[in-house]
Amino acid sequence: MKTSIPQEELLRSGHQACQGCASTVAMRYALKGLGRRTIIVVPACCWTVISGAAPNSSLDVPLLHAPFASAAATACGVKAGLQARGDEETTVMVWAGDGSTYDIGLQSWSGAAERGEDMLYVCYDNEAYMNTGVQRSGATPMGVWTMTTPDGNRRPKKDLDALLEAHHISYAATASIAYPEDFVRKFAKARAIKGFRFIRVFSPCPPGWKYDPDKTVDLARLAVLTGVFPLYEIEAGAFRLNLAPAKLKPLAEYLAPQGRYKGLDPEALAREQGSVTERWQRLLARKAAS
């Protein structure tokens, strides 16, 4: 039977993720794109748990646990070890949450990116420290409820994509589980490119965002269609917008199912809509210029 994405599953059932977790769908797709010759490095994040308690693993590929601050540094060492053994084939992938990527492990990926280390760094962005019970991170959007921002986060989300681009890396992309073919294609492409590659994956979280677990894929899709999470890739400096709806859906459609946005007043909603539209216009201008 022919399928639009590979059938081989390298993530097994029986893992410890919550019902409707997007990061597990993301891992399935990532490994469909990368294949078996992959070693994963995971810092403290939800995936520390999802990968299984010793001596069990939910993955068919090797996985190393790294401290919060040093996933990218650990991956450099794994890559150097492989090279010393003459293995240039195996992909080393960091699989980190937003807490490690935006905050605690920023220095180690920034160093690896600047040196052009040969690895794929993936941030599955669920916009807070979900594994420890929903504390605000640098990736948490403005106005959002978390355990540490009970009356709404007062700072805008850090623009990680801009920060990455400033490192002149070989490949940067965004990927959404609502678009499996685009997702798998980007990982297969990243596998073939040398140097530092980065993919940011949008990862809706039912308990942390306070929505029913069956809405996970729907929210991932709405984030793309409202312009909250545009799909694009930058290869050797060349920008490509992968999906450009003729007209963006209103932001309110994406916010409505999420309990974490309940405290947002109309004024704040208008402000958020304004910043999404403004960023979308910048991307369209960039698309026109490329």
Added chain:
Amino acid sequence: MPRLEPPQRLPRIISSPGSTTFNRTSSWRNLVPRIDLALCTGCLLCWKFCPEACVGLPGPKPEIGMDYCKGCGVCAQECPAECISMDQEAEA
């Protein structure tokens, strides 16, 4: 020289690949998906989107692995033919 123990006799610090399948996560489930295969068009979106990787493809139509399904309902929500319903799980 002491003889090296074979790897399987070393302390189990290295996890066995894909070994979480011993963990039957069906006990997490409150809602249970039922596919009406007569209405199923075989688009396989349920297989693609399943967070548990528990939708199998034994043929052109999918089959949900009930040992692992946690009942999240993503398949029912995403099915374009609306042929998956989420029913209350029977009391154990």
